[in-house]
Structure formats: C-alpha cells, structure tokens
Amino acid sequence: MEFSWADGSFEGCCFTLLEHMHSPKDLRRLSDAELLALATEVREFLVASVSKTGGHFGANLGVVELTIALHRIFDSPRDKIIWDVGHQAYVHKMLTGRIKEFSTLRKFKGLAGFPKRNESPHDAFGVGHASTSVSAGLGMAVARDLAGQHYKVVSIIGDGALTGGMAMEALNHAGEVGTDFLVILNDNEMSIAENVGALSQYLTRLRSDPTYSRAKAEIESAMMKVPGIGRRLTKTAERLKDSMRHMFVPGQFFEGFGFKYLGPVDGHDLLTLLRVLEDAKKLHGPVLLHLVTQKGKGYASAEEAPDKWHAWPSAAKTNSPPSYSKVFGDTMMELAETDARVVAVTPAMVPGSGLTKFQERFPNRIYDVGIAEQHAATFCAGLAAAGRRPVLAIYSTFLQRAYDQVIHDICIQQLPVVIAIDRAGVVGPDGETHQGAFDMAYLRTVPNLTLMMPKDEGELRHMLYTALQQKGPVAVRYPRADGVGASVDDPLTEIPIGRSEIVREGDDLCILALGPMVAVAKLAAEQLKKQHNLSVAVVNARFVKPLDRETIVRFAQRMPLMTLEEGSLAGGFGSAVAELFMDEGIHAELTRKGFPDEFIEHGSRAEVLAELGLDAEHVAQAALDICNRVKAAPTPVRRWS
Ligand SMILES: Cc1ncc(C[n+]2csc(CCOP(=O)(O)OP(=O)(O)O)c2C)c(N)n1
Ligand SMILES: CC(=O)[C@@H](O)[C@H](O)COP(=O)(O)O
Numbered sequence: 001m002e003f004s005w006a007d008g009s010f011e012g013c014c015f016t017l018l019e020h021m022h023s024p025k026d027l028r029r030l031s032d033a034e035l036l037a038l039a040t041e042v043r044e045f046l047v048a049s050v051s052k053t054g055g056h057f058g059a060n061l062g063v064v065e066l067t068i069a070l071h072r073i074f075d076s077p078r079d080k081i082i083w084d085v086g087h088q089a090y091v092h093k094m095l096t097g098r099i100k101e102f103s104t105l106r107k108f109k110g111l112a113g114f115p116k117r118n119e120s121p122h123d124a125f126g127v128g129h130a131s132t133s134v135s136a137g138l139g140m141a142v143a144r145d146l147a148g149q150h151y152k153v154v155s156i157i158g159d160g161a162l163t164g165g166m167a168m169e170a171l172n173h174a175g176e177v178g179t180d181f182l183v184i185l186n187d188n189e190m191s192i193a194e195n196v197g198a199l200s201q202y203l204t205r206l207r208s209d210p211t212y213s214r215a216k217a218e219i220e221s222a223m224m225k226v227p228g229i230g231r232r233l234t235k236t237a238e239r240l241k242d243s244m245r246h247m248f249v250p251g252q253f254f255e256g257f258g259f260k261y262l263g264p265v266d267g268h269d270l271l272t273l274l275r276v277l278e279d280a281k282k283l284h285g286p287v288l289l290h291l292v293t294q295k296g297k298g299y300a301s302a303e304e305a306p307d308k309w310h311a312w313p314s315a316a317k318t319n320s321p322p323s324y325s326k327v328f329g330d331t332m333m334e335l336a337e338t339d340a341r342v343v344a345v346t347p348a349m350v351p352g353s354g355l356t357k358f359q360e361r362f363p364n365r366i367y368d369v370g371i372a373e374q375h376a377a378t379f380c381a382g383l384a385a386a387g388r389r390p391v392l393a394i395y396s397t398f399l400q401r402a403y404d405q406v407i408h409d410i411c412i413q414q415l416p417v418v419i420a421i422d423r424a425g426v427v428g429p430d431g432e433t434h435q436g437a438f439d440m441a442y443l444r445t446v447p448n449l450t451l452m453m454p455k456d457e458g459e460l461r462h463m464l465y466t467a468l469q470q471k472g473p474v475a476v477r478y479p480r481a482d483g484v485g486a487s488v489d490d491p492l493t494e495i496p497i498g499r500s501e502i503v504r505e506g507d508d509l510c511i512l513a514l515g516p517m518v519a520v521a522k523l524a525a526e527q528l529k530k531q532h533n534l535s536v537a538v539v540n541a542r543f544v545k546p547l548d549r550e551t552i553v554r555f556a557q558r559m560p561l562m563t564l565e566e567g568s569l570a571g572g573f574g575s576a577v578a579e580l581f582m583d584e585g586i587h588a589e590l591t592r593k594g595f596p597d598e599f600i601e602h603g604s605r606a607e608v609l610a611e612l613g614l615d616a617e618h619v620a621q622a623a624l625d626i627c628n629r630v631k632a633a634p635t636p637v638r639r640w641s
C-alpha cells in the first residue's frame with residue numbers, strides 16, 4: 001500500500017476497501033456489508049495513523065458512519081458538505097482522495113488538520129474555529145438559489161459548537177430564509193470537555209425522549225415519498241402537529257427557528273443513517289437532523305475519557321519544565337487562595353487553559369460558558385463591574401471573536417478584567433486558523449488596556465499577580481510552549497507597569513525582545529559574541545503597551561535596534577517602537593522581526609519559527625547583517641534630532 005509508513009506496514013492492519021477509495025464516488029459501488037466493513041477499516045486506520053502523527057482523535061471516531069453516509073448519499077463536491085470546527089474532518093479527507101498523505105497530517109508542509117479550500121474541492125469551506133458551519137452553509141444555499149442551481153448544502157455542527165452565538169444567529173436567519181438546507185447536529189454530549197449550558201441540557205432531554213421524534217421523522221419521510229400528495233399530507237401533519245403541540249415539545253426549539261426537526265437518530269447505525277439522509281435530502285426548507293453519537297466510538301480509552309482523547313495524548317513528559325498553561329493554572333490557584341474576589345472564566349477551554357485543577361479546587365469560582373467568547377468577555381465585564389476580579393482565560397485566536405466586547409464592555413469602562421491570552425504566537429500543528437498572530441496588533445490600539453508578555457514561566461506568575469493589582473484592564477499573553485525551567489516558587493511580586501528589563505548589556509546592537517523571543521535573542525547574542533566578537537544587548541521588553549519609552553530611546557541613541565516578536569509585524573510591537581521614534585522625532589536604525597503579512601501554516605513550533613526567521617540562527621544572521629551594514633555606513637544612521 002502506498003500510504004504505509006516507512007517500515008512498510010500498519011502493524012498487521014489490512015485496509016483492502018480503504019485502499020481503493022480514491023474519490024467519494026467509489027463508495028457507490030459498495031454493498032451495505034462492504035460499507036459496514038469500510039467503517040471498521042476507517043476506524044482502524046484512524047487509530048494507526050493518528051497514534052503516529054498526533055491530531056484530533058475522538059471526534060473523528062465519532063463521525064465515521066456519518067461521513068461514509070454523507071459521501072454515499074450526497075455528491076461532493078457538487079453538493080456542499082460543510083464541517084464545523086473541522087477537527088472531525090479526517091474521515092472526510094480519507095474518503096476524498098487524501099489517504100495517502102495521512103502520514104503528513106498536521107506536519108510542516110503536510111496535510112492540514114482542518115478542511116481547507118485550497119487543499120481539495122471537497123473542502124467546501126475552510127474552518128478551525130467553531131460555530132461557523134450554519135452561516136457558511138446558508139450563504140452557499142442562498143448563492144445557489146440566486147444562481148438558479150440545485151445542489152444540496154449540508155452543514156454538520158457539533159453540540160459544543162451549537163453553544164456559540166454565531167450558530168444561533170445563523171439558525172435564526174436560516175429559518176427566515178426558508179431555503180432547502182440540511183443541518184446535521186452531531187450530538188455527542190461533549191465539547192472538548194463535557195458540554196455545558198441550558199441548550200446542552202435541552203439536548204439531553206431530547207435524547208431521552210426518542211419515541212416521538214423517530215416517529216415524526218418517519219411520518220415526514222414517508223409523506224415526501226408519496227408522489228403528488230406529499231404537500232397535502234404535509235398540511236395534514238402540520239394540523240396534527242398543531243393539535244398535538246404538547247407532544248412536539250422535544251423538537252420545539254429547532255422548530256421555533258423554522259426548521260423541520262428529525263431525530264434523534266443513532267449516528268452509528270450506518271444503514272439507518274443512509275435511509276434517513278436519503279429521506280432528508282428530499283425534504284424542502286431548512287431541516288435539522290439530530291444525530292446521537294459517541295466521541296471516541298470504537299476505541300475503549302477514548303470512549304471512557306473522551307475529554308482526554310479529544311486529541312491523541314502527547315507522551316508523558318519527563319523532567320521538562322511545565323507548560324505556560326500549567327503555570328497559569330497553578331498561579332490562578334495561588335491568586336484565588338489569597339483573593340476571594342478572583343474568579344476564572346473560560347469559553348469551553350478548561351483543560352487546554354490549564355484550569356482543570358482550579359476547577360476541582362474552586363468549582364464555584366470558575367465559569368465554563370461554552371464556546372461563547374463574546375459572552376465570556378462581557379460576562380467578565382459584568383463580574384468586574386460588580387466587584388469581582390475576573391480572569392478571562394482565552395486563546396489568542398479565539399479572543400479575535402470578542403474584540404468589540406474587549407473595547408466596548410471592558411476597556412471603555414476601564415473595568416479590571418485580566419485577559420490571560422494563551423497560545424499567543426506560533427501554535428504549531430493547528431496552523432493558520434489557530435496562530436496567535438494578531439492580538440498585539442488589535443489590542444495595542446485600545447485605550448486603557450495594558451498589554452504584556454513574560455520572558456518565561458516565572459515571569460508569567462508575576463505578571464498575573466501584577467495584572468490583578470491594577471485598577472483597569474490588563475492582558476497578559478503567553479505561548480503554547482513549555483517554560484524554560486525558571487523558578488515558579490518565588491513570592492509573587494509586582495512588576496512596575498511599562499518597565500522593561502535589561503537582560504544583557506552591549507554596544508553594537510540592541511535586541512528588544514518579547515516573550516520567548518528573549519531566550520532566542522540571548523542565544524543569538526551569545527553566538528555573535530563567540531563567532532564575531534560582537535557585543536549585543538538584549539532587553540526583555542515585557543510591555544507592548546505602555547512601552548518603556550525611556551529605555552528604548554536610550555538604546556536607540558547608542559546603537560541600532562532590532563525588535564523581535566511572535567506576532568504580526570503589521571501593527572505589532574515593532575510597529576509600536578517605530579511609532580514611538582516617529583512621534584519623538586528619533587531617526588534610529590530599526591529592524592523589525594516577526595510574522596510577515598501572510599497566514600502562517602502548520603508545523604512544529606520550532607519548524608515554523610525557523611521558517612519565519614525567528615530562531616537563534618536566523619536572528620544572529622540578521623543581527624550580523626545589520627552590524628556590518630552600520631559599520632560600513634560612512635555616516636551614522638542613528639541620530640537624535
Ligand atoms: C471559536 C472557537 N472556540 C473554541 C474552539 C476550541 N474547540 C475546538 S473543538 C471544541 C469542541 C467542539 O465540540 P463539538 O462541536 O461538540 O464537537 P465534538 O468535538 O464534540 O465533535 C472546542 C471548544 C474553537 N475551535 N473555536
Ligand atoms: C480544534 C480546536 O480548536 C482545539 O481542539 C485545538 O486544536 C486545541 O488546541 P490546543 O492543543 O492548543 O489546546
């Protein structure tokens with residue numbers, strides 16, 4: 001098999017059907033028995049493959065039957081299949097001609113971990129963030145109508161993603177538009193952790209009352225099958241439905257949005273799924289098909305602990321320093337112990353944000369609000385307005401969703417919300433949808449906000465403590481990375497706002513670095529000393545806002561500067577320094593290094609940073625070039641006007 005690993009095998013697994021799946025059309029020649037056998041092969045392949053590459057696991061095992069059924073009944077890419085989040089689209093990728101690339105999944109230059117329009121025509125819509133599929137699907141359905149075309153549009157959304165406000169906005173709109181559009185709710189009772197919220201409880205009630213719903217699905221599909229009288233029967237059923245309103249309570253939420261509700265249906269019963277999808281395809285107007293699935297289906301450990309198997313667990317670390325997220329979580333416990341006003345808020349990311357222990361220790365002082373970043377931010381504003389000290393634990397990429405709330409609800413009112421921005425900078429295998437590239441650029445412009453980044457995990461603790469001492473909003477950004485082994489036991493101390501730290505003195509060049517780039521700058525400086533006898537100063541900038549104007553200007557008067565940041569150059573930390581020079585009339589030699597004006601692809605953190613020129617070797621080379629250029633310049637390029 002071409003898609004086998006370097007050792008030539010999948011440890012005895014045999015994929016005779018899967019091997020011949022070059023396109024979804026190949027599914028159509030399979031018998032029912034072969035389709036069932038294919039589902040088994042797909043599961044085995046997922047285990048064999050993801051155990052080697054890493055990646056999202058449980059959600060994919062949960063949609064094996066659904067994905068096979070979708071590609072058997074619908075005609076992708078003519079019909080549009082739109083995944084929500086897209087972390088569960090591996091089976092879709094396998095069945096749409098990409099199985100041979102699975103050894104490269106989420107690897108540098110390899111197959112992406114999420115659907116991407118430029119990867120395959122079958123990836124109808126690019127994704128990575130939650131709750132977009134209904135909006136995107138509705139847009140396609142309306143575009144189809146406007147063009148007088150007749151393809152089908154199917155959006156698949158999880159119960160977790162359904163907690164996102166955008167999904168509600170889209171259902172609301174779809175109900176009004178009324179066009180043919182199938183939404184499949186893949187309900188496995190899980191977000192990354194256990195799903196939360198009243199809607200999730202409602203779905204539980206629906207699941208526990210299947211009798212009515214199944215009957216209803218059957219009535220409706222039967223109606224549609226009767227030529228000529230379908231519409232009449234529909235009216236009869238509508239009247240019946242009105243007169244028996246109390247019996248229809250289970251589907252009422254979706255029906256209230258103008259959807260026909262079908263289900264709940266067992267999402268692992270492949271043959272039933274085929275029949276239900278065939279029927280649903282014939283229905284007109286917006287239809288919501290509610291499937292009940294199990295995250296991790298077919299892999300015992302993942303079935304038992306779906307939260308731990310959301311992604312393939314990384315090997316246990318021995319002796320490596322704790323991650324920034326872990327130090328954040330531990331510090332939150334320290335802070336909560338001493339300040340009863342401290343509460344943690346997370347939009348569905350308890351484990352990833354390092355808050356699992358905090359949740360165990362302070363169950364009444366942590367709020368998992370679901371995939372609801374906007375609400376999370378304004379909820380924090382409300383908590384702060386009424387005297388609490390909320391810490392919003394949020395990934396940089398997901399904070400993008402809550403920009404207006406940060407401005408309008410937190411910063412204008414100068415509310416003391418601490419925004420703990422995890423996954424700031426290069427995130428690694430999740431790639432372009434998840435890079436923490438933009439937070440500095442978009443937060444730096446917001447008045448009243450203080451924005452900082454620690455050079456290591458020890459400084460993270462002090463920054464969190466400092467943030468809680470302030471009277472207004474403060475954001476602390478930190479990477480998806482392990483720390484460097486800094487002490488995490490020192491007494492918590494306040495860092496003066498807007499004060500940087502001189503890590504290393506020098507005369508030839510000064511590197512102003514932020515976060516993990518401080519360590520990179522130090523390495524580069526050591527290299528330059530050893531190899532070229534250059535004396536390079538390194539400053540741990542700490543603050544993106546307010547800048548340490550005095551220190552920066554002082555260095556700029558003496559030597560060329562290089563800024564080093566993990567974030568977009570446009571509008572970022574280096575831009576802030578350039579603005580400072582312009583505002584103060586300083587003509588300094590300034591080189592900015594960070595993310596270029598493009599989306600950053602997936603790969604390991606080290607690979608991606610090297611590609612961006614943000615590792616010690618590239619930084620040292622760039623610094624050497626500057627020093628040589630400045631030495632060669634007949635007149636000083638730096639002057640103080
Ligand atoms: C806007 C946004 N917030 C948070 C996440 C992180 N996230 C990825 S998958 C996931 C859980 C999704 O649950 P669900 O939609 O039910 O899918 P399942 O994994 O259960 O199949 C979360 C919170 C995200 N991708 N996008
Ligand atoms: C799909 C998704 O958005 C999350 O599962 C994300 O991949 C988690 O990333 P971390 O591994 O950085 O927590």
Ligand SMILES: [Mg+2]
Pocket residue numbers: 158159160161186187188189190191195
């Ligand atoms: Mg779910």
